[in-house]
Amino acid sequence: MNITTRCVMVSTVWQALVLGLVLTASNLADPIQRFERDNGENCRTQTDILFVLDSSGSITESNWPKVLEFVKRVVLMWDIGPDKVRIGIVTFGNKAYPQFQLNTYETKDEILSAIDDVEWKNENTNTSGAIRYMCDVAYTVANGDRPESRNIAFIMTDGKSSVDYEGEQTIPNARAAREKGVSIFAIGVGDQSETMPTVDGMAAVIDVEDFDSLEEIESSVVAGTTNCEIPDCREENDIVIVVDVSVSMSKHTIGIRDFLFDFIPLYIPFGQDYVTIALISYSDVAQLHFDLARYDSTDDVTNAIMEELVPLYGETNTGSALRLLKDEVLLESRGLRPLRRQIVLLFTDGNSNDMDDTLESAAELKKQHVEIIVISVGNWVNLIEVNGIASDPDSHNVFIVSDTEELGTIADSLHNVLCVANNNCSSNPCMNDGDCRSLVNNYYCECRRFYLGRNCEYYCPIEADVLFLLDSSGSLGQQGFHDLIGATNQLALLLHSEQDDIGIALETFADTTVMVLDLNDRIGKLSQLSSLIAPYNAGSTDTAMALDMMTYFFNINKKPVRVAVIMTDGKSNDFIRTFKAAAMAHSMNVHIITAAVNVHDQLGRLELRDLTSDPDVKNLFFYNTTNALLTDVSPIKNSMMEAICNDVDECQSEPCQNRGSCIDGIFEYSCECPEGYTGVHCERECDGRMDIVFALDASGSIRRSRFPYLKQWVYDFVTQLEIRKGRTRVGVVLFNNVTTIAFNLNDFTEKQDVLQAIDILEWTGGQTNIAAAISVMRSMLTPAKKDRITTTTDIKRVAYPRYAIILTDGQPTVDVLGTPVQAIQARLEAIKLVLVATESKFENELFRLISNDPDPSFLFTVKRFSDLQSVLDSVIKTTCDTINECLSNPCLRRAQCFDQIDRYTCVCPKNLAGVNCQKDCVSRIDLALVFDSSGSVEEYFQLAQNESRRIIEELSVHPDNARIAAVTFHDFATVEFNFDRYNSTEGVLNAIDFIHHGGASNLHGAMELLLSQIFNGENGDRLNARNVVMIFTDGMDYTKTATEIAEVVQTMTSKDIIRIAVALGEEADLAYLQTLVTPGSRPDSNVRTIPSGDLNLLSDRTQRRNAVHTTSGLCALV
Incomplete structure (x- = not known):
């Protein structure tokens, strides 16, 4: 201008x-x-x-x-x-x-x-x-x-x-x-x-x-700088002015009085056809100065305010003022007009003497659709209480000034709240035919059935229960706790429904758990959801107890969808109990969403990952402060609504192969595989019904820094399995000096819980006791019948493949001799032992003894821990035998065939023998196998055991036919097993797995042991059976004189014990061996030779010919 x-x-x-x-x-x-x-x-x-x-x-x-x-x-x-x-x-x-x-x-x-x-x-x-x-x-x-x-x-x-x-x-x-x-x-x-x-x-x-x-x-x-006229009040409201005149507000009382004296005439047209006003003040107790019907002119109201509003200097009993308002003012007899808005104008600093009582009283008013505006005065304001009292949103309904002199700065805004009839529904925010209702600075949508959300934007055609679990422990603090309450209010408002489709509960936890609202309270009205309150308890954080109570209430109500929203700082007082309680919740199909505040340590984050439903990226949210959570609940909201509505079809891409059924989950899917297929996508052609126990070496040689390689390998292995009820089960043990069960086969039915249980495994140090590990794995995979066969499902389960997978870096240092014994027992119990060895000698004989035959299929070695992933697929394939070796019916004469990895076993009926039960063998013999374990036979020791197995395969091992015992000798002799230990060919074959010791060749001691402990009429030795000894050795006994040897041989002859020798290598002293054996029709008839040369290339034909030649005579013995 x-x-x-x-x-x-x-x-x-x-x-x-x-x-x-x-x-x-x-x-x-x-x-x-x-x-x-x-x-x-x-x-x-x-x-x-x-x-x-x-x-x-x-x-x-x-x-x-x-x-x-x-x-x-x-x-x-x-x-x-x-x-x-x-x-x-x-x-x-x-x-x-x-x-x-x-x-x-x-x-x-x-x-x-x-x-x-x-x-x-x-x-x-x-x-x-x-x-x-x-x-x-x-x-x-x-x-x-x-x-x-x-x-x-x-x-x-x-x-x-x-x-x-x-x-x-x-x-x-x-x-x-x-x-x-x-x-x-x-x-x-x-x-x-x-x-x-x-x-x-x-x-x-x-x-x-x-x-x-x-x-x-x-x-x-x-x-003088404005030409504005004070606008009329376009709302006919009932306004109750409530003024805190307690000691903390006493210095502000006169300023508030003067403000009201000037504000009301300038901003509020007073009268029964416009606005009516009531006045309450309070300190220790509340006082009603006048009700809504008392005055009908502005002068009367302002004069009454000037006369009656004075400081009282008592305590701050805000709850009493709000209850007085509810019980004695908001009544038609006191001037309330039912069709008008009821607004409370509260002047306070929020420092009441009982905040829980105050917030509860405010919540009761809001349930009656009373709108509360808070004007907070002073520099020491309790924002937790102020925001909790006010109607939502706090940003519009809470006014804060440091002194009454600043009240004039909010006069216009306050006038707008009280008088300007803004239609907050004018933009038609409600979707899907929802009805909009305008509130003070807000609106809400009343949605049709199955529609949820602030604007009815979510379609959720299913019933659901939603439980909010709020950490109220001391580590979070009071301010933090009330920020969580505010965030919960925001989320709960999305779920308001006039139906009973959505059940809502609120639980707080610290030392104790308090169910503030349970699912049977049937809350769902907006007025209830916008005023959720709960007491702050402080104390430690018993998250496990909170989860236990959560599952209890979910189990009572049994709605098809169960969602839990947990807000915590992640520091529970019992990590393991919390994990187990979370696993129980997961098994009940409870979807857990977690909002974590100020959690930066690795252990705290690990606990939260274990607590939360998979995938973490969609369900676990980290915030630096509770205020940050309060101001941005959108990630939690998105996850919560997807969990309830599940409107994204994760199966749309048809990820399951081989006719597998895709199960749509929340942010993920799973495949249910048909019989004959397994894997994450049913991609592997084998049955997914199996039990697997992993044993992780946690001894000192592994070291803490390398233990995560083992965990990660097992974790990656499990991700490829089809873990669910009726399919694959997984257990884990840790071993050092002793073995500890980390979790059993029946502990978890959800893959995420198995993975999380692996995630929390810890290295302990100590020595290496593989024998104890195998023993515990056996007990897990072959429990007592009374413990495992209780239902039809259990009976079927016994026949499923069972695998014991051991991860270690070296030989055992505790109970070394017991290791092969335990391995043998495991194999006899049809447990397939798989060994994954790291940074060890690849020719380690003990590893060969532990793993199942054939060795290449069950023994895996890598040079470095970082190389473990290179054998992962191969080990997984070991658990997936795609070829049924019994399909060709190799077992003859009605013998039963058992399919194994890359081989089969025939269980022959009585009087039948041979790999395929193809021959008759009616011999009634007690055969003692004696193995030289001295230093001179080291390269032949394994070959000798293999030769003995072939001989055993040609006999009818049965309690009424052939019985087998075994002895080893070096510096001293040892009974490996007696005649009554194994009653089947398969049992003996698995049991012949001994450790080579080295040392001198004390054959004399072995023969004396045969006389005293084997052929003694006890431990399975039969008086009416032929006694036979088969000695595998390479030469002379230099520990005793020839006379001493001759004496023990003569004793065996007198007891009619037939002696056969198998000479190990071409350098064996055959002449000496001739002095040990029972004389035959030819000088060499009872001495057989296993030739020297490349043992790995030793022909099967040579071994087979020697075995047949030897056993053809044994089968004739009766």
């Missing part, structure tokens, strides 16, 4: 001044202190305001700070900004001194800071020069004047212009500015202030007695 044509825009008050009214501080009405008007477009007028300040000597240096403080307080009341109010300052003494122009600063803080730097000049009073500068220079576009904005100047002076400085031009210059569209308000201070013509020169003149009285005109000065 051009200055010459600018219209003068002044309010009604200042228009009166233009007609000649001069205001003084003594006759000004009490103004509302410090408010910003914001009641519509007319109140947002852009204004360019200049302060023209007399800084001459007559002001005095002591009064100058009072001038600047006045200007600052007035500036505080305006809405400052480039498109709102602009401020400039000019001071004058001998001449005008521009301090800053209209476009120098854009923010209130910058202007306030600049005011502090304005200096006092101590010169003459050139008022006319200041006005001329103001009009000709300051109000120009270059210096920030906006053509479309109002121009208002406040000139403050304490006396007449100096004559020597064109004092006679003051009024003409003012008149000229007036004619150019500048509204000038003169503020005269003291008795000597210059009289200015109000009609044609000034918009108004305000006189105050002294500089200390400037604060009395601040609001009037602000009011």
Whole structure:
């Protein structure tokens, strides 16, 4: 706007001044202190305001700070900004001194800071020069004047212009500015202030007695800058004003009283056809001053407030005030109008003497659709309580000021809340035919059945129970806990329903667990969900107990969808119990979503991963603070709604192969494989019904730093398995000096729980006891019949393949001799032993003894721990035998065939023998196998055992036919097993697996042992059976004399014990062996030779010929 044509825009008050009214501080009405008007477009007028300040000597240096403080307080009341109010300052003494122009600063803080730097000049009073500068220079576009904005100047002076400085031009210059569209308000201070013509020169003149009285005109000065009329209250509301007058608020009581005295007449049209008001104050107890029906005029209400609202200095019993309001004020007999809005205007600092009681009382009011607005006053405000009392959203319904002098700044906003009937449903936010209801600064959608969400945007055609579990322990803190309550309110509001489709519960946990609302409470109304409250308990964090209570309540209600939202800092007091309780919940198909606050340590994050449903990336959310969680619940919301509605079909890509059935889950899928297939996608052609126990070496040689390689290998193995009821089961043991069961086969039915259980395994150190590990694995895979066969399913399960997979880095250091014994027993129990060895000697004989035959299929070795992944697929394949070796019916004469990995075993009926039960063998013999384990036969020791197995295969091992015992000898002799130990060919074959010891060749000791402990009429030795000894050795016994040897041979001859020798190697002393054996028809008839050479290339034909030749005679023995 051009200055010459600018219209003068002044309010009604200042228009009166233009007609000649001069205001003084003594006759000004009490103004509302410090408010910003914001009641519509007319109140947002852009204004360019200049302060023209007399800084001459007559002001005095002591009064100058009072001038600047006045200007600052007035500036505080305006809405400052480039498109709102602009401020400039000019001071004058001998001449005008521009301090800053209209476009120098854009923010209130910058202007306030600049005011502090304005200096006092101590010169003459050139008022006319200041006005001329103001009009000709300051109000120009270059210096920030906006053509479309109002121009208002406040000139403050304490006396007449100096004559020597064109004092006679003051009024003409003012008149000229007036004619150019500048509204000038003169503020005269003291008795000597210059009289200015109000009609044609000034918009108004305000006189105050002294500089200390400037604060009395601040609001009037602000009011003079706007032409806004106070809008009518377009809402017919019942308003109950509740004022805290306790000791913490006593210093603010009078300020609140004065604010209400000014606010009500200016902002609220009072009366039965408009707004009715009641007043309650409280300290130790609440007092009703007047109810909604008491007064029908503004004067009566404001006078009553002035008379009755006084500080009481007691405690802060906010709960009593809210209960009084509910019980004695919000009644039709007390003036309540049922079809009107009921609004509570609460002035408090939130520091009640019982916050839980206060929040509960507020919740009861909100359940009755009472809307609560909180004005928090002071610097020590309990935001937890204040936000908990107020209606949602807190950002609109909580007003915070540090002092009552700032109450005026919220007057317009408060008027909007109380009086302006904003239709928050005007944008039609509710989707899917939901009905919208407008609230104070908010709305909610009443959704049709099966629709949920703030805007009914989620379609969830299923019943569900949702349980919120909030950590209220000491590690979280009270403020943190109430942030969790706020976040829960936001999430719960998404679930409001007038039906019973969604059950909602709230549980808190610390030392104890409290079910604040259980699923049977049937909460679901918006008023209930927006006011969820719970007490803060402090103490330690017993997450396990909370999970146990959660599963109990879910189990009672049995809705098809169960969702738990846990908010915690992750530090439970019992990690293992928590994990087991979470696993139980997972097995009940409870989908757990976790919001974790301030959890940065590895163990805490591990616990949370174990707690949360898979996948973690979709269900586990980390926040640095509880406030961050409170302000952004969207990730939790998305996961929660997907868990309830499951509107994303993860099976859409048809991931399951080989006719597998895809089961759509929450953020994931699973494949149920048909018979004959298994794997994550049913990609492997084998049966997925098996039991697998992993044994992880946790001894000192593994070291803590390398143990994670073992865990990761087992973890990756398990991810490829089809773990569910009726299919693959997994157990894990850890071994060092002793063996510990980490978890059993029946502990977990969900893959995620198995994986999480692997995740928490810990290295312990110690020695290496593989024997104990195998023993425990045997007990897990072959429990007692009474323990495992109780149902039809159990009976079927016994026939499923069972695998014991051992991961180690070396030979056992504890119970070394017991290791092969345990391995043999495992194989006899049809347990397939698989050994994965790391950083060990690949030719380790003990490893060969442990793993099942054929060795290449069950023994895997890698050089480094980091290479373990290279054998993962091969080991997995070992558990998936795709070829049934029995399909060709290799077993003859009705013998039973057992399919094994890359081989088969025939169980022959009595009197039949051979690999395929192809021959008759009716011999009744007790055969003792004697193996030389001395140092000289090391390269032949394994070959000797293999040869003995082939001989055994050609016999009918049966209690009524052939019985087998075994002895080994080196420095001393040992009974490996007696005649009554094994009653089948398969048992003996598995049992012939001995460790080579080295040392001297004490054959004499072995023969004496045969006489004393084998052929003694005990331990299975039969008196009516032929006794036979087969000795595998390479030569002489140098531990005894020839005479001593001859004596023991003679004793065996006298007992009719047939002796056969198998010479190991071409260098064997055959002549010596001839002295040991039973004489035959030919000199060498009872001495057989296993030739030397490359043992790995030794022909099967040679071994078979020797075995047949030997056993053809044995089968004839009766």
